[in-house]
Amino acid sequence: xxxxxxxxxxxxxxxxxxxxxxxxxxxxxxxxxxxxxxxxxxxxxxxxxxxxxxxxxxxxxxxxxxxxxxxxxxxxxxxxxxxxxxxxxxxxxxxxxxxxxxxxxxxxxxxxxxxxxxxx
Amino acid sequence: xxxxxxxxxxxxxxxxxxxxxxxxxxxxxxxxxxxxxxxxxxxxxxxxxxxxxxxxxxxxxxxxxxxxxxxxxxxxxxxxxxxxxxxxxxxxxxxxxxxxxxxxxxxxxxx
Numbered sequence: 001x002x003x004x005x006x007x008x009x010x011x012x013x014x015x016x017x018x019x020x021x022x023x024x025x026x027x028x029x030x031x032x033x034x035x036x037x038x039x040x041x042x043x044x045x046x047x048x049x050x051x052x053x054x055x056x057x058x059x060x061x062x063x064x065x066x067x068x069x070x071x072x073x074x075x076x077x078x079x080x081x082x083x084x085x086x087x088x089x090x091x092x093x094x095x096x097x098x099x100x101x102x103x104x105x106x107x108x109x110x111x112x113x114x115x116x117x118x119x120x
Numbered sequence: 121x122x123x124x125x126x127x128x129x130x131x132x133x134x135x136x137x138x139x140x141x142x143x144x145x146x147x148x149x150x151x152x153x154x155x156x157x158x159x160x161x162x163x164x165x166x167x168x169x170x171x172x173x174x175x176x177x178x179x180x181x182x183x184x185x186x187x188x189x190x191x192x193x194x195x196x197x198x199x200x201x202x203x204x205x206x207x208x209x210x211x212x213x214x215x216x217x218x219x220x221x222x223x224x225x226x227x228x229x230x231x
Contacts, residue, residue, distance in 0.1 A: 044207075047221065
């Protein structure tokens with residue numbers, strides 16, 4: 001069965017860095033576009049970033065561009081989000097999700113999320 | 121800045137039918153926006169219901185359907201069940217530097 005398991009969340013001070021990970025299993029990881037989506041407490045979903053199959057194409061939301069870096073290691077079936085210069089407004093649950101781009105832009109599975117809290 | 125708009129809240133009776141919509145600030149939503157719809161229950165991660173405007177996953181209950189309606193993407197629930205009470209989000213594809221934008225979500229109450 002497909003599993004996406006996020007880890008690495010925690011409490012971090014403003015201006016500091018944190019890396020969250022998403023371990024994937026149950027599907028051919030390298031065949032999927034991968035996304036990070038976040039949800040601030042009590043708020044809606046916000047798309048954060050995506051990375052294509054071999055990692056050579058990445059896109060970011062304006063709110064994180066220049067501060068966050070998405071990457072993947074297909075040999076480890078793992079997705080990463082490096083978050084630098086963190087701000088209180090980055091406090092959110094961070095979800096990873098997979099997308100099968102067969103012409104339908106087919107989102108499929110989501111992880112359970114990892115909570116990142118930016119606070120002094 | 122692109123804005124995707126959903127009804128903030130809707131109420132439906134058990135067994136009834138309700139349609140949730142998803143509008144784009146850029147104009148009419150077409151099949152080229154590849155609308156995806158997600159369900160999120162309190163304290164849980166989202167689950168994907170619909171992709172490519174109207175395609176269901178194997179796990180999507182038959183009472184859920186996606187379509188285009190009046191220049192918007194739409195999610196219709198027919199024969200609503202109490203367990204359908206949840207937040208529903210649409211996601212539209214715009215391509216370019218920021219390819220995906222979520223709607224603000226619709227809180228569906230079954231009462």
